[in-house]
Amino acid sequence: MSEHLDRLGSGENEQLTDLLGAVAAAASGAAVPQGAAAARQRGRQRRVRRLLALAAVPVVLAAAGTAAGLGLSGGPTGHAPLPAVTGTAPATVVPSPPPSASAQASPSATPTGAPSVALQLPSTLAESALNQATLTVTDPGAATTETVTLSLGIPRATTPNASAPDEQAVAERLDPASGAWVTVPVRFVARPGGGWVDQATFTLALPAGGRVTQQLRLLPLGDPGLDLGVRLDGSGHAPVTATYPVVLTGPTLSVTGPADVVTGQTSGEFDVTLADDTPASYTGVQLRVDAGGSSPNCTFSPFPTVQWSEGGAWHTTSTAATSAGWPLLETVALTPGRRVVLRLRLPVPAGLPSCLAKGEVAVSASTGPIGAAGATTPPPLSLLADSPFFSVRHG
Incomplete structure (x- = not known):
């Protein structure tokens, strides 16, 4: 997690944002996206910046050509x-x-x-x-x-x-x-x-x-x-x-979830909804996840795994970042009018630091990384959404 918390304006939450951003910047080789809480209305330019980090694409200036x-x-x-x-x-x-x-x-x-x-x-x-x-x-x-x-x-x-x-x-x-x-x-x-x-x-x-x-x-x-x-x-x-x-117009992505989680227990369900209300079809849409939490003056604590289901069996995925970015949940195809709904659960470790007070789940949906700086490639579909912050209660 990095700057997903920038929608919070002041006080403890602002400190929380700063801490998460610093931790993400220090993570060696972790291709974790950066950027604000992602809604489409936040603008394509900020989504592009986030997906650059998500895909671990190096920023390289074009050497020539104007x-x-x-x-x-x-x-x-x-x-x-x-x-x-x-x-x-x-x-x-x-x-x-x-x-x-x-x-x-x-x-x-x-x-x-x-x-x-x-x-x-x-x-x-x-x-x-x-x-x-x-x-x-x-x-x-x-x-x-x-x-x-x-x-x-x-x-x-x-x-x-x-x-x-x-x-x-x-x-x-x-x-x-x-x-x-x-x-x-x-x-x-x-x-x-x-x-x-x-x-x-x-x-x-x-x-x-x-x-x-x-x-x-x-x-x-x-x-x-x-x-x-x-x-x-x-x-x-x-x-x-x-x-x-x-x-x-393009597809939309949203994440909702419980107001709090309890250490040593599996959380309530988060709902992830990817909806295509456009006249277009999109193939190869990758759904990826990130989950973690931190508080001022408290060690950053990513949740190690996430459980997810699309209405059938539950699957468990590690939340550790890979060379491709956040871990992949699944790849889906969208057709006009289709809605993909995933349910997520967080197994909350019992040994989390007692100072940990807040957490968040973020999900991205994209058809691939954008090109390197100056590559001039057609833009992929790129969406990012965060759950509201939840409280961490220590059982």
């Missing part, structure tokens, strides 16, 4: 594979019937004689998953070739002054000739004032006076949403742009 050196030229790369997220491939989301594209978009005025653009999106997009969209471009003039640039959100970097972000959006387009999904290169470009924006660029041939529809699959970046942008550049007209505000 956004300024990256251009936007070039089209599809052919039948390249989708960039992999460790532990799982992104899910695919089929759009529900949204409002009309014109009602969603905030386009600039279309220059006279220039093509018009519309992007049909689901009303809500799933995070860490591919979301299907439809791009329609109408050409009122002569046949031409347009360059399409998609702005897919702001990638994060956990290292201050990093030369590259740690995550990257994903874009694919359907090749009408082969019927295959083709990876569209995504590059990060510098934003005025700092940071980057991820952009995907490809070319689109327009017939004279015709309309072209391009099917897309997009994994954008946002917390909790973003302005997804489309830009058309071609000869003979000024750029045509449109902006689509979208909201990202």
